[in-house]
Amino acid sequence: MLRSMYAGISGMKNFQTKLDVIGNNIANVNTVGYKKGRITFQDLLSQTSSGAMAPTGNRGGVNPVQVGLGSQIGTIDTLHTQGFRQTTNHPLDLQIEGDGYFVLQTPNGRAYTRAGNFNLDQDNNLVSADGYYVLDSNGQQITINNATSISIEKNGSIIITNDQNQPENIGTIGLAVFSNPSGLEKIGGNLYLESTNSGAPNLTNPEENTAGSLISGALEMSNVDLAEEFTEMITAQRGFQANTRIITTSDEILQELVNLKR
Incomplete structure (x- = not known):
């Protein structure tokens, strides 16, 4: 043939x-x-039909066929690459301007995402759209109690107005940075897993270690x-x-x- x-x-x-x-x-x-x-x-x-031959004293070289x-x-x-921004004006919608990833706690371990459409559950825990816990810079769940208003700063600080009408900093949203993001493994649901070629995640604060800053009231859309x-x-x-x-x-x-x- x-x-x-x-x-x-x-x-x-x-x-x-x-x-x-x-x-x-x-x-x-x-x-x-x-x-x-x-x-x-x-x-x-x-x-290969014929291999290469080097030049000799009376003949030039021949390329391989x-x-x-x-x-x-x-x-x-x-x-x-960075995706497009969509403004939502929802204070718990977050966009990352940089290389970091939100860290989520799933039943099977930690996963990472760029999708920042978060909400509060019945126990006032900050969760993703699928109910996975959003972790802070110390790898702990984020709980927002007794808040009359919530704002999230570019550096990830969560500032609430408590029931005494006083501002209070209750923690910092954590971001993970990878040496090779292209090595992350997609598992669906906007989630990534660490792989043997992505490098270990470096959990850090926003605006540190190239993680990027957070934009509250906006989402990063598809690139x-x-x-x-x-x-x-x-x-x-x-x-x-x-x-x-x-x-x-x-x-x-x-x-x-x-x-x-x-």
């Missing part, structure tokens, strides 16, 4: 995966704190650019079509070879 047919098959499969990544990005264009994915390709193995055997997926990256995604979609579609054309052309050549017997 022709090598070009198998190369075309590998290209089709890879462009289908590219469309899967693009489709997921577009589906999450309005997801709070979502970080878009990006796929890159690599060439597959090459079949190789035929490529298709493509493969190189990486599927998560791009942790997906629809214009870019639609452009990539067209590129993937044409690439898929071109690889199908390779297969049909290879099939026509094989048909001609079969017809030689007649």
